[in-house]
Amino acid sequence: MTTVELRDVTLRDGLQLTGKVLPTHRKVEIARELLRLGVPSLEIGSMARPDLVPPMSGTLDVVEALTPDELARCWIWVATSRHVERAIAAGAVNVQYCFSASDAHNRANIGRSTEASLDAMPAAVELVRAAGGRVQLCIATSFTCPFEGPVAPERVLAIANDPRAEGAADVVVCDTLGQATPAEVANLVGRVRRDTPPRRIVFHGHDTWGQGVANSLAAVAAGAQVVDGCLGGLGGCPFAPGASGNTATEDLVFGMRPDWLTPDRMARLVALGEGLLAELGEPNRSKAAQGARSRATAFPWTIASGRIP
Numbered sequence: 431m432t433t434v435e436l437r438d439v440t441l442r443d444g445l446q447l448t449g450k451v452l453p454t455h456r457k458v459e460i461a462r463e464l465l466r467l468g469v470p471s472l473e474i475g476s477m478a479r480p481d482l483v484p485p486m487s488g489t490l491d492v493v494e495a496l497t498p499d500e501l502a503r504c505w506i507w508v509a510t511s512r513h514v515e516r517a518i519a520a521g522a523v524n525v526q527y528c529f530s531a532s533d534a535h536n537r538a539n540i541g542r543s544t545e546a547s548l549d550a551m552p553a554a555v556e557l558v559r560a561a562g563g564r565v566q567l568c569i570a571t572s573f574t575c576p577f578e579g580p581v582a583p584e585r586v587l588a589i590a591n592d593p594r595a596e597g598a599a600d601v602v603v604c605d606t607l608g609q610a611t612p613a614e615v616a617n618l619v620g621r622v623r624r625d626t627p628p629r630r631i632v633f634h635g636h637d638t639w640g641q642g643v644a645n646s647l648a649a650v651a652a653g654a655q656v657v658d659g660c661l662g663g664l665g666g667c668p669f670a671p672g673a674s675g676n677t678a679t680e681d682l683v684f685g686m687r688p689d690w691l692t693p694d695r696m697a698r699l700v701a702l703g704e705g706l707l708a709e710l711g712e713p714n715r716s717k718a719a720q721g722a723r724s725r726a727t728a729f730p731w732t733i734a735s736g737r738i739p
Contacts, residue, residue, distance in 0.1 A: 608638030
């Protein structure tokens, strides 16, 4: 058993690289089923421009469809104060204020320098505080940038220590390209824990090079309290060449065995991911989902016939 929290990011980072736009009612169904299964928190969308990231259209409709209790467990990706204003007006309370450690990726992803994003963060923090919500400082490309190459740990530490980032409840360390190794993850997360203001640390990893679960567990061992995952390993960043799918939620929970997970809930989680990926026409990259379908019926975590509702 573990007290580390899983956040499922299917409805944001998972969907944003797909070619199909899910209707609002389907996104709401997925969010509610994940919450019912016991997933502690979710990313449910992004304020990115729908013309640039079509799968993120309808994010505010999803926010408006959820209850306050549900929204208390949900996060919205934002990059500007205007994003925050619109999300809060719709009912959101938790926002992930994101920018990149590397200028080149920040310009490609958000259209401004990293310095400009930092300059704008205090205003975003004040807006969320006034609404009684929480802000995460999300540092993309914390390890490598698709345009500039390796990112020095000192760059990430400088951002996390910047006075303009004060007020963030969490700091999200992102392996945007999935190129980091467990040793690199452990080093950076450990340094963030030791050398920056006390905050909850979230690790957001991708599985591009097959290190997603190993990196997530290394982050936990180094002090991360939350790890991000996505059903079936779906997703990636549309503005980061080489950024493929996220670390699969199914793989993370099977490895971490959170208190809320039971074999029946695992079966329902696998079925939810399989249904969504079939709907989107995307491959299922989760090894745990594949294992759950094996014929080793004596193992309680495999899916026996009829187990899934």
